[in-house]
Amino acid sequence: MKPHDPRRRPPQKLQSTPWTTREETAEPDEPLDVLVAIVRSQVVGVQYYDGLVGPGEEVRLIRQPLNQYDRWAIQVQNIGSRQVGHLPRAVAAQLSPLLDASLVVAEGHMFDGNLGSRRKIYTLEIMVKIYGSPLKRNILWPKLRGWATPTGGLLPPSGQTSSASVAPPLPPPPTAGPSKNAKPTAAQAEALRQAQEQQKANTLRATLDTMEKVDDERRRNGLLDQLLSAEDILQLPVCPAAPGKGKGLRVDLLKHQSQALQWALERENPTLPKRETDKPVQFWQLRAGGVYFNLAANTPQKTPPVLSRGAICADAMGLGKTLTMLALILATKKHASPSFSNSTLIVVPLSVLSNWEKQIGDHCVPGALSHYVYYGPKRDIGANELQRFDVVITTYQVIASEHAESPGHAKKKSKVQNTLFQIRWKRIILDEAHTIRNPKTKAARAACAFDAERRWCLAATPIINSPKDLGSLLTFLRICQPLDDEDMFKRLVLRKVKNGDPAGGTLLRNLMTISCLRRTKEMQDAQGNPLIPLPSVEMIRVQIALPPDAREFYDEIEELSRDRIADYMRSGNTMVQAHILSILTRMRQAVLHTGLVPRNYLEELRRGGKEPDNTPLQATVLTAQDKIQLQAKLGQAIEECTECAICFDEMTDPRITSCGHVFCLDCITLALSKAQQCPMDRRALSLGDLHAAEMTPELTQAPFRESSPDSEEGSSAKIDQLVQLLKLTPREDKALVFSQFTSFLDKISDRLEQEGITFVRFDGRMSAKRREETISQFSIPYDNDEEEVSAPTSTRKGKGKGKQKAKASSYSAPHTTNNIKVMLISLKAGALGLNLTVANHVFLMDPWWQEGIESQAIDRVNRIGQTKNVRVYQMIAENTVESKVLDIQERKKTMIKDAFSGSRQRETARQQREARLADLVDLFNLEATQAAR
Numbered sequence: 001m002k003p004h005d006p007r008r009r010p011p012q013k014l015q016s017t018p019w020t021t022r023e024e025t026a027e028p029d030e031p032l033d034v035l036v037a038i039v040r041s042q043v044v045g046v047q048y049y050d051g052l053v054g055p056g057e058e059v060r061l062i063r064q065p066l067n068q069y070d071r072w073a074i075q076v077q078n079i080g081s082r083q084v085g086h087l088p089r090a091v092a093a094q095l096s097p098l099l100d101a102s103l104v105v106a107e108g109h110m111f112d113g114n115l116g117s118r119r120k121i122y123t124l125e126i127m128v129k130i131y132g133s134p135l136k137r138n139i140l141w142p143k144l145r146g147w148a149t150p151t152g153g154l155l156p157p158s159g160q161t162s163s164a165s166v167a168p169p170l171p172p173p174p175t176a177g178p179s180k181n182a183k184p185t186a187a188q189a190e191a192l193r194q195a196q197e198q199q200k201a202n203t204l205r206a207t208l209d210t211m212e213k214v215d216d217e218r219r220r221n222g223l224l225d226q227l228l229s230a231e232d233i234l235q236l237p238v239c240p241a242a243p244g245k246g247k248g249l250r251v252d253l254l255k256h257q258s259q260a261l262q263w264a265l266e267r268e269n270p271t272l273p274k275r276e277t278d279k280p281v282q283f284w285q286l287r288a289g290g291v292y293f294n295l296a297a298n299t300p301q302k303t304p305p306v307l308s309r310g311a312i313c314a315d316a317m318g319l320g321k322t323l324t325m326l327a328l329i330l331a332t333k334k335h336a337s338p339s340f341s342n343s344t345l346i347v348v349p350l351s352v353l354s355n356w357e358k359q360i361g362d363h364c365v366p367g368a369l370s371h372y373v374y375y376g377p378k379r380d381i382g383a384n385e386l387q388r389f390d391v392v393i394t395t396y397q398v399i400a401s402e403h404a405e406s407p408g409h410a411k412k413k414s415k416v417q418n419t420l421f422q423i424r425w426k427r428i429i430l431d432e433a434h435t436i437r438n439p440k441t442k443a444a445r446a447a448c449a450f451d452a453e454r455r456w457c458l459a460a461t462p463i464i465n466s467p468k469d470l471g472s473l474l475t476f477l478r479i480c481q482p483l484d485d486e487d488m489f490k491r492l493v494l495r496k497v498k499n500g501d502p503a504g505g506t507l508l509r510n511l512m513t514i515s516c517l518r519r520t521k522e523m524q525d526a527q528g529n530p531l532i533p534l535p536s537v538e539m540i541r542v543q544i545a546l547p548p549d550a551r552e553f554y555d556e557i558e559e560l561s562r563d564r565i566a567d568y569m570r571s572g573n574t575m576v577q578a579h580i581l582s583i584l585t586r587m588r589q590a591v592l593h594t595g596l597v598p599r600n601y602l603e604e605l606r607r608g609g610k611e612p613d614n615t616p617l618q619a620t621v622l623t624a625q626d627k628i629q630l631q632a633k634l635g636q637a638i639e640e641c642t643e644c645a646i647c648f649d650e651m652t653d654p655r656i657t658s659c660g661h662v663f664c665l666d667c668i669t670l671a672l673s674k675a676q677q678c679p680m681d682r683r684a685l686s687l688g689d690l691h692a693a694e695m696t697p698e699l700t701q702a703p704f705r706e707s708s709p710d711s712e713e714g715s716s717a718k719i720d721q722l723v724q725l726l727k728l729t730p731r732e733d734k735a736l737v738f739s740q741f742t743s744f745l746d747k748i749s750d751r752l753e754q755e756g757i758t759f760v761r762f763d764g765r766m767s768a769k770r771r772e773e774t775i776s777q778f779s780i781p782y783d784n785d786e787e788e789v790s791a792p793t794s795t796r797k798g799k800g801k802g803k804q805k806a807k808a809s810s811y812s813a814p815h816t817t818n819n820i821k822v823m824l825i826s827l828k829a830g831a832l833g834l835n836l837t838v839a840n841h842v843f844l845m846d847p848w849w850q851e852g853i854e855s856q857a858i859d860r861v862n863r864i865g866q867t868k869n870v871r872v873y874q875m876i877a878e879n880t881v882e883s884k885v886l887d888i889q890e891r892k893k894t895m896i897k898d899a900f901s902g903s904r905q906r907e908t909a910r911q912q913r914e915a916r917l918a919d920l921v922d923l924f925n926l927e928a929t930q931a932a933r
C-alpha cells in the first residue's frame with residue numbers, strides 16, 4: 001500500500017479516537033460505552049511512516065474513507081498524531097462499515113513498539129478494542145462474528161443493559177522494548193503474557209457478572225438426602241484396622257472412608273438379633289418364643305432367616321467409593337469361605353473401566369491386590385485361572401453377553417462363553433449400579449443371576465426417576481426380605497407411596513437407613529469442618545439470544561411443530577408420545593446449530609410427514625455400510641443408556657430402525673402391528689427394517705462422525721459463546737464440554753479446529769483403549785513451556801470458511817501437544833465415574849430433563865483432587881424449548897420428593913400417561929388434557 005499523507009485528517013464525523021468521549025459519539029440513550037469485542041491484529045506498512053510507539057501505548061484509529069487505494073482504510077496514529085501505519089485490509093474492511101454507521105467506536109492498544117529500534121520494522125502487534133451499545137447486540141453480534149472476539153458486553157439478553165464495567169486495558173509491559181522483530185526478552189514476554197492473562201480474567205469476570213448465578217446448594221440437595229439423617233452418619237465409628245499407608249495402600253483413608261469401611265465390614269458380617277431387646281436387623285426382630293418377625297411384611301417365621309451380606313454405598317460422587325471398596329477387599333483378603341472363591345468381581349460401565357485399573361495402580365502397593373480385566377472379544381482365560389485373581393473387572397455388556405439367557409446362548413450353546421457364571425464369587429460390586437435400575441434389561445438379569453457371597457451396589461444416584469429405581473438394586477442385593485422381591489417391593493412400598501399412604505414413605509426411609517450409606521460433600525462435622533475440603537463451585541446460567549437468522553429458522557420450526565402436535569393429538573394417534581419426542585429433538589437441535597436440522601425438514605413439517613404427492617414417506621434403503629453405521633449407532637445408544645421413545649424406559653432388547661431410531665423390540669413390534677410406520681418420522685417401516693446390535697460396541701468402535709464433514713454449514717450462537725468464554729479462561733485451565741448430541745459435538749470440534757483450540761473427544765462409540773488414551777492425554781496438566789497450539793495432526797481436512805490459524809487436535813488423531821484445552825464429552829457416556837479434576841470449567845451445552853445427569857457431569861471435576869475453583873456454565877438459549885426444559889427439571893424433582901414424603905401420587909394408567917405427556921406438551925404451550933384423549 002502506498003503511503004498516505006499523515007497530515008491529511010479524515011472527516012471529523014468518522015473519527016474514532018480514544019479521546020473522543022463516548023457520550024459525544026453516541027446517541028444519548030444508547031451509549032457506546034461497553035467493550036463489545038476485541039481483535040488481536042497488526043499495524044502494517046510501518047516501514048513507510050515516521051510515527052513511533054512503545055509497547056502498551058494507546059493509539060488512535062482514524063478512518064480514511066477517501067483513501068484512493070482502499071476505501072475502508074484505517075490509519076493508526078500515535079498520541080502525537082504521527083501515523084504509525086494501517087490496520088490490515090481484512091480487519092479494516094470489517095471494522096470500517098461499523099465505524100461509518102456509528103455502531104461502534106474503536107481504540108488501539110499496542111502490544112509492541114518501534115521506539116528505539118535500529119532494525120527496519122514492517123509490522124507491529126496491536127489490540128483493537130471495539131466499544132458499542134449492548135442494546136444493539138442483535139445487530140452487532142452477526143457483524144462481529146468470525147473476525148472479532150465478542151466480550152461480556154455483548155452477552156446479556158436483549159433489552160438488558162449491561163452493568164458490567166469495561167475490563168481495564170492491558171497494562172504496558174515493564175519496559176518499552178523494540179518491535180517484535182527484535183525479539184522480546186524472556187522477562188518481557190512473561191510480563192506481557194501475565195498482562196494478557198490479567199486482561200482475560202478481567203473481561204471474563206465482567207462477562208460473568210452480567211449472567212445469572214444458579215443456586216448450587218439447592219441443586220445439590222439431593223433426593224436421597226431427604227431420607228437419610230446426616231447426624232447418625234457423621235457419628236459412625238472409624239475402622240480400627242483400616243488398610244492404609246504401608247498396609248496394602250499407598251495412601252491413608254480419609255476419615256469418612258474409614259467410617260465407610262467399618263460400616264461395610266459390619267454389613268458383610270450381619271448377625272441376627274439375639275435378644276428381644278436387640279435392634280432389628282434387616283427388618284428382622286426377635287420376638288417372644290424365639291420367633292423372628294419381619295417388620296416390613298408384618299410376618300413371623302420360626303426358622304432363622306438368612307441375612308444378606310452387602311449393601312448400597314451411595315456416597316456423593318467423588319468422595320472416594322472406589323478406594324473404600326479397594327480397602328474393603330484388602331481388609332477381607334484373608335476371610336476366605338470354602339464354598340466360594342476368594343475373588344471379587346467388579347462390574348462397571350465401559351467408560352470407567354480404566355478408572356478402576358488406574359486407582360488400583362495408583363493407590364495399592366504393588367502385589368497387594370492382583371487384578372484381571374476381563375473384557376474384549378477374546379476373553380481368553382478359564383474360570384479356574386480367573387478366580388485366582390483378587391479382583392476381576394468387567395463391564396455390564398460382558399455380563400449381559402455371557403448370561404445364559406442371551407440369544408446367542410440359545411442358538412449355539414457350546415460356543416458362547418460363560419466363564420463369569422462358572423465362578424462362585426466371594427463378592428460382586430456393581431459400580432454405577434443404577435445401570436441395572438430397569439429389571440428387564442439383560443444387564444440387570446445377568447447381575448441378579450450371579451452366585452456370590454457378598455453383594456455391593458455403588459451409586460451416587462441410586463434413584464433417578466422414582467423410588468421404583470431401587471427395586472432392581474434390592475433384588476440384586478437380596479437384602480431386606482421380602483422387599484428384594486420385585487412384586488413385594490411394589491406391593492409394600494411403591495403402591496403405598498403412590499396412594500399417599502404414609503406407611504410407604506416410612507418403610508422406604510427405614511429401608512434406606514438399613515441398606516444405604518450416603519454422605520455428601522456439603523456435610524460438616526460437629527466442628528463445622530467439611531467432609532472433604534473442596535474449592536468452590538460457581539454455577540452460571542448463560543442466556544443466549546439466537547441471532548436473527550437462527551431465530552427466524554427456530555420460530556418457524558416451533559410454530560409448525562406446534563401445529564403438527566396438535567394434529568397428532570386430535571387424531572388420537574397412540575404413538576403421539578414418540579412423535580412429540582421426535583419433533584422435540586429437532587427443535588432442540590435447531591437451537592444448538594441450524595446445520596443439525598436436515599435441509600428438507602421444514603418442508604417435511606409443512607407437509608405433515610408426507611411425500612410431496614401426499615403419500616407416506618418411503619422406507620429407507622440401506623447399503624452395507626449404512627447398516628454397519630446403524631449398528632454402531634445402536635451400540636452407542638446401548639452404552640449411553642438411551643431410553644426407548646415409546647415406553648420412555650431404558651431399552652429392553654434394543655433395536656434400531658433403518659431410519660435410525662431406537663426402541664425396545666417389544667415396543668416397536670407392537671407399534672408396527674398397529675401401523676407400518678416408524679413412530680418417530682412416520683416413514684414406511686416393517687419388521688424387516690429392524691436391526692439388532694451385531695456385537696458389543698467395545699469390540700470395534702472406531703469413531704465416526706454423525707454428520708458428514710460436508711453437511712450443512714449453519715450457525716450456532718452457542719458455539720460462538722463457547723469459543724469466546726474458552727478464550728477468556730486462563731491459559732492453563734482446562735474445560736469439559738458436554739452435549740447430548742454427538743452431531744453437535746462434531747460441529748463444536750470443527751469450530752475448535754478453526755480457532756486453534758486443542759481438544760480431545762470422549763463418547764459412547766469409542767473403544768475402551770481409545771477412552772483410556774483420551775483420558776490420560778487430557779489428564780496431563782498444562783505445560784506453560786510448551787507452545788499453546790502445536791502442529792496440526794488432523795486426520796481429516798478442516799472445513800472452515802476462512803483460513804485456519806492452526807489446526808488443533810482432530811477427532812481421533814494423536815496430538816503432538818500435551819496441552820489439550822478441552823474435552824468434548826457426550827453427556828451420557830461421560831457423565832459416569834470419570835475422574836477429570838485436571839479440568840475446572842464445565843460447559844453444559846444443552847439442558848437435560850433430569851438434573852441428576854447434569855450433576856454427574858459436574859462431579860467429574862468437583863471431587864477429591866480438585867485444587868482450583870470450579871465454574872459451570874449452563875448454556876440456555878432464550879425463549880426456546882430449552883428454557884422450558886428447566887421448568888420440567890424442577891417439576892420432576894418435586895415429583896420425586898413427593899414420592900418420598902408419601903404424598904399422593906397419580907393413580908391410574910391414564911393419569912400416568914397424562915403426566916408424562918404433560919411434560920412434553922407443556923413445551924409447546926398446548927393443553928395437556930388434549931394429550932390424554
Ligand SMILES: Nc1ncnc2c1ncn2[C@@H]1O[C@H](COP(=O)(O)OP(=O)(O)OP(=O)(O)O)[C@@H](O)[C@H]1O
Pocket residue numbers: 251252253254257315316317318319320321322323359362459460832833834835859863864865
Ligand atoms: N484417601 C485418598 N487419598 C488420596 N486420593 C484419594 C483418596 N480417596 C479418593 N481419592 C481420589 O479421589 C478421586 C475420587 O475418588 P473416586 O473416583 O473413588 O470417587 P467415587 O466416589 O467413586 O466417584 P463416582 O461416584 O463419580 O464414581 C480419585 O481420583 C481418587 O484417587
